[in-house]
Amino acid sequence: MEGSASITGLLIQWSDGNRAALADLTPQVHRELHALARTYLRRGRPNQTLQPTALINEAWLRLIDQSQPLRWESRSHFFGIAARLMRIVLVDYARSKGAAKRGGAAQAVTLEENVALSPSRTLDVLEVSEALDQLAKVDERKAKVIELRYFGGMEREEIATALGFTLATVKRDLRLGEAWLRRFLLG
Numbered sequence: 001m002e003g004s005a006s007i008t009g010l011l012i013q014w015s016d017g018n019r020a021a022l023a024d025l026t027p028q029v030h031r032e033l034h035a036l037a038r039t040y041l042r043r044g045r046p047n048q049t050l051q052p053t054a055l056i057n058e059a060w061l062r063l064i065d066q067s068q069p070l071r072w073e074s075r076s077h078f079f080g081i082a083a084r085l086m087r088i089v090l091v092d093y094a095r096s097k098g099a100a101k102r103g104g105a106a107q108a109v110t111l112e113e114n115v116a117l118s119p120s121r122t123l124d125v126l127e128v129s130e131a132l133d134q135l136a137k138v139d140e141r142k143a144k145v146i147e148l149r150y151f152g153g154m155e156r157e158e159i160a161t162a163l164g165f166t167l168a169t170v171k172r173d174l175r176l177g178e179a180w181l182r183r184f185l186l187g
Helices: 002-015 019-042 052-064 075-100 125-138 140-150 156-163 167-186
Strands: none
Touching: 002 019, 002 075, 019 052, 019 075, 052 075, 075 125, 075 140, 075 156, 125 140, 125 167, 140 156, 140 167, 156 167
């Protein structure tokens, strides 16, 4: 918990304009971001060309390249935003690969075994992103919970803390959101 408090303190100092806090923060969050990126990319296709370091570097640049510094509330808030940016980077990457090769190389993703559509059906990041966007139109809270879980790598307890929900609400939102995504993706 000490590391979490330290990260939160550095995030707040950075929000307040302390550039030295950003320098201290970077190595502390880099390991976690790298592990998150590695985990996410491992779910993709075996011939994946995007490397975890490239993914986190691009997301990191987007995080720090803000005209107005974000007001960080906590470590969970930071990693939630980082998860959203990683999703955007992955979607951009998949679109550029698809544009380079008509109908080509979008990254495959799985939401987990309990969400998998069928053993023969793999999803790409564009399909999942589109499904999350559609879910957000129907139920923004469930979409946010799922994004934090699958793109942010957060545990249920972390999501509950980050969003200020009960654990029961997060579990319910995950279950119902996953069911909605299955229905949408099976189409």
